[in-house]
Amino acid sequence: MTHTAPQPSSEKTEGRHGRPRWSARDRGLQEHPVRIAILGVGYAGTTAAISLSQVPGLHVELFDAASELREIGASIGIQPCALRCLEKLGLGQEVDALAYRHGEYPLLLVKHAEEKAGPVRLLKRVAAVKSSVEGVRVRFEDGTEWSGDMVIGSDGIRSPTRASFYPDYKIGRGVSVTLRGVFPTSVLEDAGIQLPPEPCHWPGPDRSLFTSPLKPGLFTLVAFVPTRLIPGADIVGWGAATEVTDLASVFKGWYPPLAKLCAVAPPLKIYPDWNGPTLPSLTVGGRVALLGDAGHCHGGAFAAGGTLAIEDGYTLGLCVDEVAQRAALEGRPMEGNDIATALSLFDKCRLRHVNRLVAAAHSLRDRRAQKDNHVASEAEINAYVTTHADVAWLADNDAEAVFDQVVANELLAKAVDESLGRDTGTAEV
Ligand SMILES: Cc1cc2nc3c(=O)[nH]c(=O)nc-3n(C[C@H](O)[C@H](O)[C@H](O)COP(=O)(O)OP(=O)(O)OC[C@H]3O[C@@H](n4cnc5c(N)ncnc54)[C@H](O)[C@@H]3O)c2cc1C
Structure with missing residues (x-):
């Protein structure tokens, strides 16, 4: 990326937690915004688009393989932790109005994503994604290409973005x-x-x-x-x-x-x-993030896929916002290293949580494989209740609190390193 020289000024607006935020103009980013492609506009992609729209200096584009975006005619339950994310993104009232109308969530999110990032470009089926230090390139099946600074692979359970980097990853029944x-x-x-x-x-x-x-x-x-x-x-x-x-x-x-x-x-x-199995990381090469089912496939277990996808999208916006604010406070535009730092933060916020759920889903699957249809005795029911996977932590998750904790931990680690005279590098805090 190249940028015009930053021109910091004293003009500030208020960001999260009352922290100062410079406008895109102040950061000299308006000439060369950070270019982000969101591949797939399900729960993860749309929430990411809405969350990222709160960060100045980005140019976000939406792509999807579908010829039209519509309800699929099934219900979906979204857990309170994800509803809280949507509320924090300003969708609270509209989400409340959809109580018991779960099939309409995706269209509400698409509407808001399009308002923020422009119309979804339909019939853009991703064939492959390549990442390098210079940037990231997407090839679509129609022969066209996109190149820019960062890709969000939110292209679902059979994600071609994931396949580009994890060719041996297999999903199973x-x-x-x-x-x-x-x-x-x-x-x-x-x-x-x-x-x-x-x-x-x-x-x-x-x-x-x-x-x-x-x-x-x-x-x-x-x-x-x-x-x-x-x-x-x-x-x-x-x-x-x-x-x-x-x-x-x-x-x-x-x-x-x-x-x-x-x-x-x-x-x-x-x-x-x-x-499918867990991934070692939800990000690749400091340029690509895998969100939603693309980053964690756990079947229908615990009715959690949509919930996790929304939390992923919300959290990614917080992480990019964090590095954008740090760059602004230093009076400079965002650079490639900042994107890598944002993705590293994202991984720290989400990987353990989503992989914990995938592991719980695998253990549920293994237990189901052993079950038969006999009516359980009182003792068996009691044993089940005390030993079955407790996933209350899933609904109780507070994505913003996790993010704040990760940032606080990193700042503390940096302060310790500096006090010990260790080199903290530039890509990580
Ligand atoms: C019938 C049903 C009921 C469910 N019920 C629940 C529930 O109650 N609670 C819950 O939390 N979860 C539920 N789930 C799971 C949940 O829907 C998924 O986990 C969730 O949709 C994942 O969101 P996502 O954004 O990652 O992917 P998706 O919603 O699958 O979106 C992926 C997007 O990528 C696009 N795409 C795919 N391939 C490409 C490509 N090559 N190029 C470009 N774009 C592409 C697709 O068109 C789609 O728009 C249910 C799923 C189903 C099918």
């Missing part, structure tokens, strides 16, 4: 599949089925159900079922939905309203629980 359907509440009314008006999880020995009203007039039924019980489930692709007609036999003998719902519900769609 879990031992269970998730079956999902969204249909009119009249299906329940017509069959005289009464279920609680709140979202409910109904656990069984080796399978479970989730029921919830969505927006007015719509209802969702989700079934978590061993793959072996659903013919063909071991060969369909994730997202390549297949229809299941015999749900009633899978839940025969269950609580009568649920058994009846399984009998009358329109065919559900299959989503196999793909999952």
Whole structure:
């Protein structure tokens, strides 16, 4: 990157925690903004775009392989920790208005991302990404290229960005599949089925159900079922939905309203629980960040993929903002080393957390593989309750507090190094 000479002035605006923030003009960045490509505009990419829009001096572009962006017709639960991130990004009221209308979150995020970063460039399917000290280059399948300073690989579970740097990374099928359907509440009314008006999880020995009203007039039924019980489930692709007609036999003998719902519900769609190993880092070469499913594949376990993706996007914005402010305080524009520092901060904030979840998902998968459908005794239930993976830490996570802690730790380490006369380098704090 080349920049015009910075022209610091005393004019400041207030940044996070009341810290001073220089405007892009003050930092002399307006001529050569830091160029960032966001590849894939799901939860991770859109949240990153919104979060990065709070950092001056960046030029963010959005790309997606899809021909149009629309609801896929499934419900999704977003946990409080991610809702807090959206609230901090100023989306609180709109998110509140979408309670029980989970399918609409992605479109809300796309709308805000486009307002901040311009329209998503559709039909831009990433083929490969290359990173070097000079910058990063993206090749699309249509033969066009993009080059710039930083790439956010938020291109989902089969991420070509990840494949560019981890060619041996393989995702595999879990031992269970998730079956999902969204249909009119009249299906329940017509069959005289009464279920609680709140979202409910109904656990069984080796399978479970989730029921919830969505927006007015719509209802969702989700079934978590061993793959072996659903013919063909071991060969369909994730997202390549297949229809299941015999749900009633899978839940025969269950609580009568649920058994009846399984009998009358329109065919559900299959989503196999793909999952993959942990990555050693969520960043590559100080230029590329892997966010959301691209950085951590854990199947449908704990209904956490969207939640983690939102936290990833939010946190990346904080990290870039931090280094931008440090550069501004030094009266200079952001440079390549600053991007590397931001990505290093991001890794420290997120890697341990997301890999902890992937590990918990693997252990859940292994336990599910051993389960059968016998009705557990009281002792077995007690043993399960005391030994099963407790993932309260997932919903309780405070992404901003983690970020603040990581920054504080780094500043402390730097101060110690300096007091001992050690060289602290430039890429890291
Ligand atoms: C039916 C269903 C229900 C789910 N329920 C829950 C739930 O209740 N709670 C929860 O937290 N999670 C849930 N998940 C998981 C959650 O949806 C994902 O973890 C989450 O969407 C990941 O977000 P992301 O931004 O990483 O990827 P995605 O949302 O998958 O977005 C990736 C984007 O990249 C684009 N893309 C893909 N390939 C390319 C390419 N080559 N070039 C350019 N762009 C590309 C895609 O078009 C897409 O827009 C569910 C998933 C499914 C399918």
